[in-house]
Amino acid sequence: MNGTRGLSLLETIVALFILTTTVWSAGLLYVGLMRGAQTGEARRHALSTAETALQVWREKGKEPWPEDFGLEPIEGVYHDYVYRVEIGDPLRNPTFNASVPGSPEYLDVRVLSITLLYDEENRPKEIVLHGSLAK
Amino acid sequence: MRSKRAFALIYALLASVSFLAFFAAITYQVRGTLQTVRQSEDLVKARSIASLGNEVFFQLLKTQPADWVSSLPLTFSNEPGPDYFRGLPADAALRESLSYEKLGGYFKVELVDARTVSGMDLPPGGTYIISTCTAKVNDRQTTLNERSRLVLKLGNPYINNLAVSTGRVVLRDAAFLSGPIFVNKNEDGTDGHLDFVAHHPIGSVLNSGTTGAVKWTVSLDGEFQTQGDIRIVNNEPDGTSTVMHTFPVGSLAVGEEVTVPPTLEVRHPRGIGGVRAVGPVKFRPRRPFALQLNDSNDLFEQLESAQGTRVIDLDTLGSGVLSNGLMVEFEEDQVVIATVARRFQGRIYDLSLWLALLRLNDPLDTHSSGLLDTVNGDQVARGSFALKECRWDDPAYPNAPYPAELINDCRNLDVTGDGVGDFTGESLPVEGDFFDAYSLERGTVLQTIPLNRSDFTALKFETSKAEYVSFQPERPGEAPPPDLWAAPIFVRGTVKGKVSLAYELKGPPAEQAHWNRNTPLNRFCVLSDPGQSGVPGGVTLADQRVQLDPTEEDTLSEDMCLFITNGMVTGTGMPIRLYREICGTVLPSGEISATDFSQRRDVYAARLPQGSEMRDVVERALTDVFMEPVRFQAASMASDNGSGLTGIAFNGRLIGSSLDPDYPFMVNGISAQQMEWIDLQTLFPGSVYSPDHDQMLSEGYVIIPRLMREASSANHSYFLTEGAHGMVQDGRRTRRYANGEHRYDYRWRQLDADTLKQDLGLQVVPILIERRGL
Numbered sequence: 001m002n003g004t005r006g007l008s009l010l011e012t013i014v015a016l017f018i019l020t021t022t023v024w025s026a027g028l029l030y031v032g033l034m035r036g037a038q039t040g041e042a043r044r045h046a047l048s049t050a051e052t053a054l055q056v057w058r059e060k061g062k063e064p065w066p067e068d069f070g071l072e073p074i075e076g077v078y079h080d081y082v083y084r085v086e087i088g089d090p091l092r093n094p095t096f097n098a099s100v101p102g103s104p105e106y107l108d109v110r111v112l113s114i115t116l117l118y119d120e121e122n123r124p125k126e127i128v129l130h131g132s133l134a135k
Numbered sequence: 136m137r138s139k140r141a142f143a144l145i146y147a148l149l150a151s152v153s154f155l156a157f158f159a160a161i162t163y164q165v166r167g168t169l170q171t172v173r174q175s176e177d178l179v180k181a182r183s184i185a186s187l188g189n190e191v192f193f194q195l196l197k198t199q200p201a202d203w204v205s206s207l208p209l210t211f212s213n214e215p216g217p218d219y220f221r222g223l224p225a226d227a228a229l230r231e232s233l234s235y236e237k238l239g240g241y242f243k244v245e246l247v248d249a250r251t252v253s254g255m256d257l258p259p260g261g262t263y264i265i266s267t268c269t270a271k272v273n274d275r276q277t278t279l280n281e282r283s284r285l286v287l288k289l290g291n292p293y294i295n296n297l298a299v300s301t302g303r304v305v306l307r308d309a310a311f312l313s314g315p316i317f318v319n320k321n322e323d324g325t326d327g328h329l330d331f332v333a334h335h336p337i338g339s340v341l342n343s344g345t346t347g348a349v350k351w352t353v354s355l356d357g358e359f360q361t362q363g364d365i366r367i368v369n370n371e372p373d374g375t376s377t378v379m380h381t382f383p384v385g386s387l388a389v390g391e392e393v394t395v396p397p398t399l400e401v402r403h404p405r406g407i408g409g410v411r412a413v414g415p416v417k418f419r420p421r422r423p424f425a426l427q428l429n430d431s432n433d434l435f436e437q438l439e440s441a442q443g444t445r446v447i448d449l450d451t452l453g454s455g456v457l458s459n460g461l462m463v464e465f466e467e468d469q470v471v472i473a474t475v476a477r478r479f480q481g482r483i484y485d486l487s488l489w490l491a492l493l494r495l496n497d498p499l500d501t502h503s504s505g506l507l508d509t510v511n512g513d514q515v516a517r518g519s520f521a522l523k524e525c526r527w528d529d530p531a532y533p534n535a536p537y538p539a540e541l542i543n544d545c546r547n548l549d550v551t552g553d554g555v556g557d558f559t560g561e562s563l564p565v566e567g568d569f570f571d572a573y574s575l576e577r578g579t580v581l582q583t584i585p586l587n588r589s590d591f592t593a594l595k596f597e598t599s600k601a602e603y604v605s606f607q608p609e610r611p612g613e614a615p616p617p618d619l620w621a622a623p624i625f626v627r628g629t630v631k632g633k634v635s636l637a638y639e640l641k642g643p644p645a646e647q648a649h650w651n652r653n654t655p656l657n658r659f660c661v662l663s664d665p666g667q668s669g670v671p672g673g674v675t676l677a678d679q680r681v682q683l684d685p686t687e688e689d690t691l692s693e694d695m696c697l698f699i700t701n702g703m704v705t706g707t708g709m710p711i712r713l714y715r716e717i718c719g720t721v722l723p724s725g726e727i728s729a730t731d732f733s734q735r736r737d738v739y740a741a742r743l744p745q746g747s748e749m750r751d752v753v754e755r756a757l758t759d760v761f762m763e764p765v766r767f768q769a770a771s772m773a774s775d776n777g778s779g780l781t782g783i784a785f786n787g788r789l790i791g792s793s794l795d796p797d798y799p800f801m802v803n804g805i806s807a808q809q810m811e812w813i814d815l816q817t818l819f820p821g822s823v824y825s826p827d828h829d830q831m832l833s834e835g836y837v838i839i840p841r842l843m844r845e846a847s848s849a850n851h852s853y854f855l856t857e858g859a860h861g862m863v864q865d866g867r868r869t870r871r872y873a874n875g876e877h878r879y880d881y882r883w884r885q886l887d888a889d890t891l892k893q894d895l896g897l898q899v900v901p902i903l904i905e906r907r908g909l
Contacts, residue, residue: 018149025156044175051179091191091232094224095198107194111187111232127176130238131183132190 039120043127046081046118050127053078054114057085061112061133070110078116086113087133109134177275181240182283188213188242189268189283191233195223196266196287196901207248207264214241214271240272249286258685260885262289264901284907289888291897292317294697297357297879304361305368306331306353313683313879314357314417326363326421330376331408352392356414357879358685360422367395367408379408384420387412414684422905435639438595438699438896445584447472449598449622452581457600457622460660462577463636464670465628469585470594471668474578475625536566575625576667586632588693591894594634596624598657599641621657628670630696631677635895637699659698682881695882697895 056078070087077083088111096105112133117126192211196203203209203222212218213233220230235241249255249263257263266285269277292299297314302321306312306329318327331353359365367380379395387393392411438444449456452474459475542563547556586592598621606615621640640657678692892899 022156029156029159047176047179051183054183088232091194091229092226093198094195094226094229104198107191107198109190109194111237128239129180129183130187130240132187134190134194 035121042118042120043125046116046125046127049079049081050083050114050116050129053081053083053085053116054112054129054131057112057114058131058133061110081116081118083114083116086115087111088113177272178277181270181272181275181277183270184238184240184242184272185268185270185277185283187238188233188244188270189266189285191229192223192244192268193266193285193287193901193903195225199223203246207246209246210243211246212241212243213238214243218243240270242268242270244268255286258881258884260887261295262888263287263904264289285903286905286907287901288904289891289899290884290886290902291891291895291899292902294883294891294897295886295902296884300327302327303363304329311354311413312357313355314359315879315884316357316359318359318361318363320362327361328363329359329361329365329420330368331366331410332368332376352409352411354411354413355387355416356412356684358417358419360419362421364420365418367393367410369395369408382410382418382420384418387416387418389414389416435595435597435637435701437892437898438593438637441593441896442893443590444593444595444896446595446597447582449596450600455578457598460623460625461596462575463594463624463626464577464666464668465586465626465630465634465674466668466670468587468631469583470592470634471577471580471670472582472584473580476576476578534566534568537564577670586630586634588632591633591635591695591697591890593637593894593896595637595639595896597639597641598622615656619656623658623660625660626674627666629675629677630694633693633695633894635697635699637896639701657700659700683879685881685884687881692882699897 070089074085074087075082076085090106090110093104093107110133112131114129114131115126116129117124119125206222209222210218211221211223213220213230213235225233231237233242245267247265247267249257249265252265255263255265264287266287268283271277288295295315296317297312298304298316298318300318302319304316304318304327316329318329321327365382366378369377369379380393382393387410389412392409394409439446449461452461455474459477462471462473462475464471464473542565546559546561546563584592584594600621606619624636624638626636636659638657638659674696676692676694676696678694680692886895888899891897
């Protein structure tokens with residue numbers, strides 16, 4: 001008879017607990033996956049946009065550089081993202097010789113930094129990319 | 136009891152598994168998903184940093200003499216270690232700008248010989264290198280397919296390309312062009328376009344207010360890389376330009392001709408722009424590339440330190456050389472350097488006699504003669520002025536009776552062919568203006584230097600004659616007069632071997648650059664007439680098999696000739712200036728040189744309108760007198776060092792047939808001032824015309840009266856000559872090329888970095904040919 005009796009109360013509670021925990025874990029896992037995917041997608045999209053913005057600005061670098069180019073950060077909206085462009089100080093030519101006519105004082109390249117702002121689960125996030133701005 | 140313990144154990148185990156799964160899920164949520172994004176982000180960042188590192192490295196390379204070539208492969212990195220900013224100067228500020236703290240990653244550039252890399256499609260010869268940059272961000276490194284690659288050619292842009300321009304290049308009509316041509320950005324930073332200009336002033340016969348067009352064609356067979364577009368442009372009368380056609384990349388196939396329709400109702404005739412591909416044409420518009428040359432001081436410094444360069448200081452050769460110039464003649468397989476001797480040849484008389492003969496005393500009468508049947512009022516005025524120029528009649532010149540034989544020749548001209556002189560009874564002028572004419576000959580031999588075909592022989596001439604420094608202009612832009620210029624170096628002969636000739640005007644750089652901008656004060660003058668010593672005129676190669684096609688085998692001539700100067704390379708011997716006041720002030724001595732035209736065989740076939748009665752008369756008359764026709768075309772190549780930078784002129788075959796030694800052209804000087812071609816055109820339609828002062832004479836035959844021929848020439852500062860193979864370039868301004876065959880001698884491109892640097896003393900700089908990858 002001992003081997004045929006039903007589950008005791010304790011066994012039932014434990015079984016329910018295990019079942020609940022398992023279902024809860026599965027749900028948590030599913031939600032986590034979904035949130036992770038959404039978060040990753042948002043960041044990936046922002047990353048892609050930042051990379052595109054970087055390329056756009058690299059192309060802009062081939063246009064004439066205004067005298068005040070890069071003195072102040074440039075902010076704008078690109079594909080619904082707010083972004084900030086910072087153009088580093090002119091890279092001084094380490095071989096510059098003022099006594100040699102035509103010797104360039106600066107290299108024809110500057111460090112270009114793109115900071116793109118985006119929301120990740122209603123929290124402000126940013127992506128920063130560094131590239132070159134060459135004439 | 137045993138079963139209860141087993142129950143507890145199993146359920147505890149299951150509970151543990153459940154908890155583990157629970158925590159695993161949380162961990163996955165927090166880290167797993169973000170890791171994927173982070174890796175992707177790191178890769179993007181790494182790629183950007185790789186591109187940045189490669190760009191900065193390339194810019195640093197450009198600031199350096201190419202000594203690093205011998206130490207390939209070369210690595211350079213911003214990561215502390217053995218490669219940390221190795222091999223190139225990078226000050227603390229630069230290192231800080233490129234530090235890990237600033238960029239958030241490391242980059243590493245590797246420079247290798249491109250010949251060691253498989254899969255590279257490179258032209259034969261030359262030195263090519265590849266700059267490859269990888270980067271690492273948070274241990275995520277760019278892979279082989281994610282590298283930034285720059286293909287660089289080590290060369291000297293001036294001689295490694297047919298044209299290198301930092302601005303728009305304008306190609307006019309009738310040219311045959313072969314590459315490679317580089318068109319970089321304009322000085323204002325905008326894209327430099329390669330334009331075929333459809334406005335065709337040469338040979339224009341349309342009157343104001345009429346309509347019509349003149350068709351022209353440019354034949355292309357070469358390589359063209361621009362940062363702008365390749366276009367056909369029509370110049371408007373108001374000076375603006377209209378783009379008629381833009382070539383898409385690869386749109387022009389072999390044998391194809393692209394023609395744009397004319398725009399009618401014009402005040403000035405326009406052309407129907409045509410571009411014809413006669414061979415593979417590689418159009419590469421908007422292709423990024425960069426180049427940089429230091430100034431002439433660096434170049435000459437390098438040249439002096441190059442192996443075996445012979446430096447010849449004109450200042451030590453005596454006052455005769457400083458005032459009259461130096462003679463450099465290629466004779467057999469050697470160079471003979473001598474003083475310049477002037478040999479009196481005779482007198483040059485004005486053209487009053489011929490004007491009377493051709494009944495051109497009154498320009499208005501020329502309508503009835505058919506000679507000027509297309510002129511309008513303005514042109515008549517100009518024609519009148521030109522006729523006055525021909526008559527000379529200048530009190531500054533002495534007057535003398537015409538030689539009896541000249542008058543007799545004129546009277547006895549048999550135009551009608553009946554065996555009797557047609558002008559016997561004419562009332563012809565009996566006297567006119569004249570000047571003495573001299574030829575330039577070899578004087579005292581100063582040095583004889585052997586040449587060989589295995590290596591370049593580099594000769595560097597220099598002078599510091601500085602009288603021009605004290606010159607005070609009376610009006611803005613006024614240039615020092617010729618007697619303050621540096622001594623000219625006259626060159627002629629047949630080059631057997633490889634030779635480099637350089638001529639440096641030393642002096643305060645500011646003043647020198649200032650004057651050279653408008654009037655190059657030092658110059659090579661290629662003499663187009665033969666010397667008394669038997670050296671032929673012009674500068675030719677003994678073996679003229681130059682490589683004009685990039686696909687040709689490199690088994691051609693071993694002879695090469697390179698001119699380098701911070702002044703000008705020009706020609707003399709062909710006609711010089713139209714205006715009489717220039718004639719006497721060409722050489723520093725204040726005298727000109729010319730052969731006696733009574734000994735000349737120069738003949739001009741008429742290029743007057745077909746069917747013109749006057750054409751027939753003139754042809755027959757002049758042929759009777761001068762025996763045979765001769766091509767009239769520009770005499771030389773020239774390099775304008777307008778920017779004060781290095782002017783480099785080079786050529787595989789310097790001359791065209793205009794310098795054919797069979798024709799003993801007059802020797803004369805060159806003025807830097809420009810002539811008004813319009814006067815010549817008006818008087819002799821179909822010959823020459825250039826409102827822009829930048830056109831060359833048309834190829835073919837033209838009729839130009841004796842004095843006009845002798846005293847007319849273009850300033851060749853901005854263009855090539857016909858038949859020139861190679862290129863002369865400033866590199867800092869708009870280039871205009873017109874009329875003729877401009878083909879590149881590809882042997883120059885095949886010179887490797889060592890030859891360029893060590894044998895020729897030229898700067899060797901990396902030229903960005905192509906970006907690959909990122």
